[in-house]
Amino acid sequence: MSRPRTCVIGAGMSGLAAVHALTRAGLEVSCYEAGSNVGGMWRYENDSGMSAAYRSLQTNTSRERMQYPSFPMPGSMPEFPHHSDVLAYLESYATEHDLARHISFRARVEQVRSAEGEWEVTAAGDSARRFDWVVVAGGHYWDPAIPTVPGEFSGTLIHARDYRTPERLAGMRVVVVGGSQSALDIATEISTLAQRTILACDHVHHLIPWRIFGRPYDELDTAMSLLAPLPIVSLMMRAAMRIARVTPDRGALPPAGHPLFSTRWPAVVSPRVEAAVAAGAFASRPSVSALERETVVFADGTTEPADAIVFASGYRINFPFLAEDLGSGRGFEFPLYRRILSPHVRGLAFIGVLEPGPGLFEIVERQSQWLAAVITGRLPIPDDQAIWRAIDAGGERRSRRQFAATGAHTILCNRHAYLRVLARDLSKRHAAGSMPAAQEVADRECAARPTERPRPGRRLPAAVASARLQARLLSSTANEVASADASGTLADLAKHRYALLVTFRGDGTPVATPVWAAVARPFVYIRAERNSGKVKRLRKNPRALLAPCTSQGRPLGAPVLVTGRVLDAREAHTAEHALAGRYGIFRAVFERTMDMMRVDMCHLALSPEHSAEPTQGNRAAEAELT
Numbered sequence: 253m254s255r256p257r258t259c260v261i262g263a264g265m266s267g268l269a270a271v272h273a274l275t276r277a278g279l280e281v282s283c284y285e286a287g288s289n290v291g292g293m294w295r296y297e298n299d300s301g302m303s304a305a306y307r308s309l310q311t312n313t314s315r316e317r318m319q320y321p322s323f324p325m326p327g328s329m330p331e332f333p334h335h336s337d338v339l340a341y342l343e344s345y346a347t348e349h350d351l352a353r354h355i356s357f358r359a360r361v362e363q364v365r366s367a368e369g370e371w372e373v374t375a376a377g378d379s380a381r382r383f384d385w386v387v388v389a390g391g392h393y394w395d396p397a398i399p400t401v402p403g404e405f406s407g408t409l410i411h412a413r414d415y416r417t418p419e420r421l422a423g424m425r426v427v428v429v430g431g432s433q434s435a436l437d438i439a440t441e442i443s444t445l446a447q448r449t450i451l452a453c454d455h456v457h458h459l460i461p462w463r464i465f466g467r468p469y470d471e472l473d474t475a476m477s478l479l480a481p482l483p484i485v486s487l488m489m490r491a492a493m494r495i496a497r498v499t500p501d502r503g504a505l506p507p508a509g510h511p512l513f514s515t516r517w518p519a520v521v522s523p524r525v526e527a528a529v530a531a532g533a534f535a536s537r538p539s540v541s542a543l544e545r546e547t548v549v550f551a552d553g554t555t556e557p558a559d560a561i562v563f564a565s566g567y568r569i570n571f572p573f574l575a576e577d578l579g580s581g582r583g584f585e586f587p588l589y590r591r592i593l594s595p596h597v598r599g600l601a602f603i604g605v606l607e608p609g610p611g612l613f614e615i616v617e618r619q620s621q622w623l624a625a626v627i628t629g630r631l632p633i634p635d636d637q638a639i640w641r642a643i644d645a646g647g648e649r650r651s652r653r654q655f656a657a658t659g660a661h662t663i664l665c666n667r668h669a670y671l672r673v674l675a676r677d678l679s680k681r682h683a684a685g686s687m688p689a690a691q692e693v694a695d696r697e698c699a700a701r702p703t704e705r706p707r708p709g710r711r712l713p714a715a716v717a718s719a720r721l722q723a724r725l726l727s728s729t730a731n732e733v734a735s736a737d738a739s740g741t742l743a744d745l746a747k748h749r750y751a752l753l754v755t756f757r758g759d760g761t762p763v764a765t766p767v768w769a770a771v772a773r774p775f776v777y778i779r780a781e782r783n784s785g786k787v788k789r790l791r792k793n794p795r796a797l798l799a800p801c802t803s804q805g806r807p808l809g810a811p812v813l814v815t816g817r818v819l820d821a822r823e824a825h826t827a828e829h830a831l832a833g834r835y836g837i838f839r840a841v842f843e844r845t846m847d848m849m850r851v852d853m854c855h856l857a858l859s860p861e862h863s864a865e866p867t868q869g870n871r872a873a874e875a876e877l878t
Contacts, residue, residue, distance in 0.1 A: 255280045256627050259373050259383040261364075261573075262390025263355050264292015266604030266616045268342060269320060270389045272349050273620035277628050282383070283351075284375045286360035290346045292391055294338045297416070300360070302394040304413040304567075308441060309335040312433055312520035313610040314468035316709035320345065320617045322821055324708060324852075327788055332462060332522070349820075361573045371599060385627055388571055388579075389603040389616075395570040398563045399429070403543035408560035412438060413567070418445045421560055427548050429540055430564030431456035431506075433519040438564055440528040449534035450556055452548070455509035456536075458518035459500035461526065464492050469520065470610040475668040482653055486512040501530040506538070515657045517609045517664070569605065569663070587661035589639045590677070591647070591670065592619055593626070601626075608667035614708070615667055622674050631677060648673055700824035700855060703847040710852045711781050719785055723763050726805050730754050730764035733799050733811050740799060740810035742860060746771040748800035748808055753778065753858075755789040755796045755816075762797075763789065766805040768839060769798065770830035775857040776814065777827035779843070782854040790816040790856065798858060814858040827855035 256279055260270045263285035274281045287300030296305045310332050311318050318333055319325040323345050329337050346352055359375040364386055366372075374380045396411035408424075412434050422445040428435055431453035443449040460469055472492060477485045489512060493499040500521055512518060521529070528534065538551035540561075548558045569581025578596055586605055587595055594600040601623050604616045625631035633639070646652040646660045648669035655664040723730075733754050745751055751769035754762045765786050770777045776798060780787050790796060799811035819827055831839065846853055 256384040257382070258282070258385040258387060258627060259284065259371065259381075260354075260387045260389055261361050261373075262292060262388070263287075263290045263346075263351075263357075264294065264389070264391055265342060265613065266389035266391060266620075267292065268346055268351055269613075269616045270387050270603045270620045270623070271351050271354050272345075273617070273624045274387070274627070275351075275354060277624035279624070279627060281354050282381070283355040284359040284361050284373070284378075285355050285357050286376075286390075288357050289343075290352070290355070291339045291342050293393055294335050294342060296335055296339070302391070304393050305335045306412075306415050306438070306441075307417050309437075310522065311335075311338065312462075312522075313612075314470050316468070317470050317610045318613060319708060320613050321706070321708050322617065323348065324782055326791060327783060331468060364573045365575070366597060385599050385601065387601045387603060387623065388574075388605075390571075392569045392571075392581075392605050393567050395568045396563065397566045397568045399540075399565055401540050401543050403549075404545055405543040405548075405558075405561060406545040407558055410560070410562055412562060412564040415562060418442045421446050421562075423447050424559035425557055426450070426560045426562060427452050427537075427540065427556065427558045428534070428562045428564055429453065430566070432516075432564065432566070433457070433521075435564035436519055436521060436525050436529070438562060439534045440525045442562070443528060443533040448556075450537050450548075450558075451505070451534050452537045452540050452550060454506060454539045454551065456502075456505040456507075456519075457516055458508045458512045459502060459526075459529075460489070460518045460520050461493065461498045461500055462520065462522055464498055465496045473610060475672070478650055478666075478668050478672075482513060482650070483511070486514075489513070500526050503529045503532055504536045505529060506536060510657070514654050517607065574600075581663075583659065584655075584663050585659040585661040586663050587643045589633070589643055590622065590674065591663070591665065592623055593633065593639070595636070595639045595643055605663060606670075607664045608670060611667045615671065618671060618674050622678060625678060631680075700821065700828035701843065701847060703844060704853070705847065705850055706782075706852040707850040708852055709783060710850055711783055712846070712849070712851050715781060715784065719765075722765065722805075723785075726764040729805055729807065730762040733764060733797055733807055734762040736799075736807075736811055738797060738811050738813040740812040742771050742773060742776065742812065744809045745769065745776060745798060745800050745812065750801050750803050750805075751776070751778075752799045752801035752805055752807055752811075753786060753796060754799070754811065755786045756793050757789060758792065764805060766801055766803060768831060768835055770827070770834040772826070772830040775827075775859050777830050778856040778858065779827070779831055779853055780856060782818075782852045787818065787854065787856070791818070795861075796858065813861045815861055816856050816858040819855045819857050823857065824855040827857065 258274055258279050258281050260267055260283040263283055271281055271283050287298045293303045315325050315329050315331055325341055361375045363374040370382045371386045372380050372382050396413050418441050421442050424446050425448045426442050426446045427450045428439040429452045439449055439451045540548055541551045542549040546557055547555050549555050569586045571579030589595055591606050592601050603619050608615055650669040651665040655662050658664055750766050753765045753767050756762055767778050794815045796814050796816050797811040798814050800808040
């Protein structure tokens, strides 16, 4: 049976996750990207013409939530990354998984149409090709939604999508239309150079600061919130901001007009925006009701002279290469089954067309895994009537309660409730008897251990202090091993229960850590906290030393010079099997505790740079370990 041919449209955050998941599932994947490189909207001045990033753009989501769970951001990234940091991360993700070989660049999709039970895709510079599935993953922040305002305006009119820097508006009288995140950011920045800046909107979203109790605000956003009624969740957030004394000053901004966390997601404001609002750096007016050449008329009847208007008024959901009934939304409404599959026709899917608040990276990765299970036949989908019943029900229960006012088919959703639905579906999938074993392994999302449900970035309590103390106690041992002749072998490591891992800081200082290690030639496997010092050091400098040792870290032989790397989900199963077979019940209890605490763990593979061929006796010793 031939593999389903799948077309992915877009090579940004959603598209890269889709290409990775679908290729790992064994599918034949071709991706079309309008720009000349990966990154989508995170590539500033993208030559695709579809990026809305302005020069100063920073994420309003913390680093721990701006990452795929299977590929954490390096700890060196800012706590709230700049758009250039996110782009570098996406480029690293594409390189790590060799995704570019599946992508055709400068290939803007011009038409997608159904043809004889297949999909015919026509892209610029390429002849029409046919596919079994089309996956639209190019994002929906590109088609500006500009409200119709009576009258004429003689000044400059731009949309936030085309805004890049405030210099072009220096010395002007500027009206910014909108009450969301981007409107506040842009009004703040323009006010530093403009003669006068006005924010025009009847309602401005609720404001939440970047940090609460000195930590990113989104650390308070956990799945536990689903256990409490929505008004209680709102009350707890307000209480936390008040106790921490970080409630943003709204100044003269109009009220939100809805309860916190209902109808719309709040705006997460940077310290710069907070200061601008508190200082009255820009004025506030109701919505614009009319234009009279050089004058703007507001809903309350007041007027202001203006040289420019910036519409930070959102975007239309529009995919022009599809027929209108398949690719156009209405406001926030765009009906999809499980927020992925088109209910109008089979074989058409969308990744990332939703508004879940913080954590979109995790969602698009899970959506892509869900879709891979559907396309490969491991996850059955209901008939058309059942699909429409599920869509018309309004999505997840918590999402319905939060965002019902925006429509039954709204793209706004509660990410925890949504992820729970996808996880439930994936837990019910069934493997086809003819499925290749490699695909079965590849489809086990991010968890080599059945009980593993990590939270990205979570560490064992007191792990940092313990690691620092251990590094000090073993500093002389680390120097001793680093200066020793690296003449050890894997067979020597296989004879002992523990290994001393010596990694190197940026200045060359060695750091020693006793670890459980399983030899399975040509690798030595280790499991560690993903954000631990040794893992971070290996990411920066993959060269390390391994020596047999006691449980306290006393060396018992010569070290082996190794090169280390973090394993992906598919390879991690091999490492987990080797470690579980080596260490038995004591390790199983420890690792089970890590799983219950949702500590973010990973597996490492260390391969010797120079090693002799094993003797028959050495092979027997290694076999005992693995």
